[in-house]
Amino acid sequence: MLDSFSRPLHESAVVIDLGGGSTQVTFIPSVFKGIPLHFLHPFKDQHKIYTHSYLNLGLMAARDRLLSMVTKGKDKDVETPCFNPTVGEEWSYNGKTYRIRGLAQGHVREEREGNKVIGVTPVADFATCLTQASDLVKSHVHQPDEIDLRTVHAISYFYDRALDVGLISGPEGGIVTVAQFFDEAKKACDMPNSDQPFLCMDLTFIAALLHYGFKGNLEIDQSSPNEAVSIRFFLNGKASAESVGWKVLNAPRDMSLPRECSDINPDVFVDFEDFFGKITIPGEKTLSIASKVDWRFNLFGNDTFWGKSVVIGRDICSNFKVKGEEDVRLASARFLSPVAGIIWFRSIVIGNNTHSLVYTDLYDNANDPPQSSDHTWQLYVTDVLDKKTQSLAQCDHLQTPIGRELSEDIGKVRVSDVPEPFSRRQSVLPQDFEFPELSGARDVYVVIKDANHPDSFYACAKLNREFPRVGEVNFSSKGVIGTATMTQRDPFASTQVKFDLEGLNNNSGGYHIHDYPLQLSESCGATGGHYNPTGVTINTSLGAGVGSHDQYELGDLSGKHGLYRGLTYVRGSTWDHHLP
Known part of the structure; x- marks a missing residue:
């Protein structure tokens, strides 16, 4: 850990210490706001670290909780799916003594010769044991934002x-x-082991803790332009192994709408399958490729993975972001007629380079039937300082262009006949593109010129700076005090959900967004049902925290992120990929 103080943050490690009574998580954060910090003074220098102890979630405490799930009343004779039916054990913890056996009507492993069963061996029920362990983990562990971006050092009982x-x-x-x-847990549950009767339970809990409590992602690293590119993925959530293709698309997924992966423009930036073959999910792997193999694997170029989307299989997709990404400048131009739709400009500084993208989603609403057309386009600034004289419906007041036509750098803009994935395009602007100043006295407009008469204006829309959208709820009722905050930085980013609540007194469970606001004189029952604009069928949703976010109602936060059972307080955050 001390060695991490001299390294870049993205190279520093997370330490997870699995003790007997608690699990401790410690790392050096890159963002200090809103998380509990401690101060260390190694070698006379002061360093801020994040550290959190999950009390009663160490390995011995987890055994106690898992056994308590299947204990009735004061009777400590326990049947658990995490034990082999042929093995018994008496175990004491925290003043309680359990007499433990496997399920009387447990699972068996059949031994076969061809189609003939020649014997059966009683085994523990790994699937049910895993369900109980994952329920325990997901109701108590709230993953720090940065933990999936670091190398993890697991110590103590992990070792x-x-x-x-x-x-x-x-x-x-x-x-x-x-x-x-996971593999070793399955093996342990599949064999009677009187010498280590808890091995099935312990390994299953450890697998669940690492799998569900501290999730991973797909990560691409390159330390310098001439170094190899490292691609690491950790993907879970599938009930059975599946080999699928994976590729990066030029356009991002619009996270401001509950759209499907098929709604992304299918234009491919790079197909990983061509270089690495298919990947298996669930699974994890680290791959490497020299940057000189293909220009697209140089993260220091102008056209990088930032802002693009990755699609795994047919129905798993998300957008790439930069580690520590904070200062993203965003502006939009919204068209009404004769062109409808929106154009987004995005810009970010990565190292010493500024990367700018423009995303267009335009369609014709003036012709019957609608027609597709390609147009030259350019940014213009107003000459008139008195904004009251300007008309948003007409472009005649625009006379001064900014720079060269956008068409010269990234081609003509497409206006589609109907809204469709192919009309949603993203282009990389040259590095000398200067993001226009939008807070001055003059306004900036995006002008689309007539397809047949390029000197004439066809449509225009004012370019407005966009800022993160933040929603906050304040609680002060029945002893519960605190806030819930939801922040979406831009339409191509997931929503960060933060909770800081006290006074739950072990009474909390589910938590949801409902349809209607609450009047001060009304009870919570007046808020209607769960917010469900996409019409998700509730009885097809999986258990809390088990499925992918699109399998739940938009407002079913506990379904997507797990229940808050048995807690006195909640302080943490998570990313919601289906909450525009």
């Missing part, structure tokens, strides 16, 4: 159990994947 099953060989430790913990 002990990995050593027990041979995943590592000695004091030096080793690299172990979450998938390996």
Whole structure:
């Protein structure tokens, strides 16, 4: 950990310490606002660190909680799916003594010769054990924002159990994947082990803690223009293994609307399958490719992965972001007639370079039937300082262009006959493009010129600076005090959901966004049903925190992120990929 203080933040590690009574998470954050911090003074320097202890979520405490789930009343004779039916054990913890066995009507492993069953062996019920362990983890662990961007050092009981099953060989430790913990958990549950009767339960809990509590993602790194590019992915959520293709598209997914992956323009930036083959999900892997193999793998170029979307299979998609991405400048021009739709300009500084993108989604609403057409286009600034004399419906007051035509750098803009994925295009602006000043006395307009008469204006719209959208709810009722904050930086970003609540007193469970606002004189029942504009069928949703976000109502926050059962307070944040 001390070595991390001298490294760049993205190279520093997360330490997860699985003790007996609690699990401790510690790392050096890049963003200090809104998280509990402690101060260290190694070598006379002061450093801020994030550290959080999940009390009663250590390995021994987890055993106690898992056994309590299946204990009736004061009777400590327990049948658990995490034990082999042929193995019994008496175990004490925190003043309680359990007499433990596997399920009387448990699972069996059949031994076959061809189609003939020649024997059966009682086994633990791994699937049910995993469900109980994941429910425990998802109701108590709230992942810090940055943990999925760092290397994780897992110590204490993580090390002990990995050593027990041979995943590592000695004091030096080793690299172990979450998938390996799952495999070893399945093996342990599949064999009677009187010497280590808790091995199935312990490994299943560890796999669930790492899998559901501290999730990963798809990450691309390059330290310098001449270095190889590293691609690391950790994907979960599928019930069974599936090999799928994966590719990067030039256009992003619009996260401001509950659109499907098929709504993204299918124009491919790079098909990873051509270089690495298909990937298997669930799974995790680190790949490497020299940047000189293909210009698209140079993250220091002007046309990078930032702002593009990645599609895995047919129905899994998201947008790339930059680690530590904060200062994104965003502006939009909204057209009404004779062209309808929107144009987004985005700009970000990465290192010493400014990267600018323009995203267009335009269609014709003046002709019957509508017609597709391609137009030259350019930015213009008003000459008239008195804005009262300007008409948004006409472009005649625009006389002064800004720079050269956009058509010269990125081609003509497409106006489609109907709204469709192919009409949603994203282009990379040259590095000498200067993001226009939008807070001055003069207004900036995007002008689309007539397709047949390029010297004439066809449509125009004012370019407005866009800022993050923030919604906040304040609670002060029945002893519960605190806030819930939802922030979406731009239409191509997921929504960050933060909770800071006290006084729950173990009474909390689900939490949802409802249809109607609450009047001060009304009860919570007057808020209507869950916010569900996409018409998700509730009885097809999976358990809380199990499925992907699109499988739940937009307002079903606990369905997407897990229940808050058994908590006295909540302080943490998560990313919601289906909450525009």
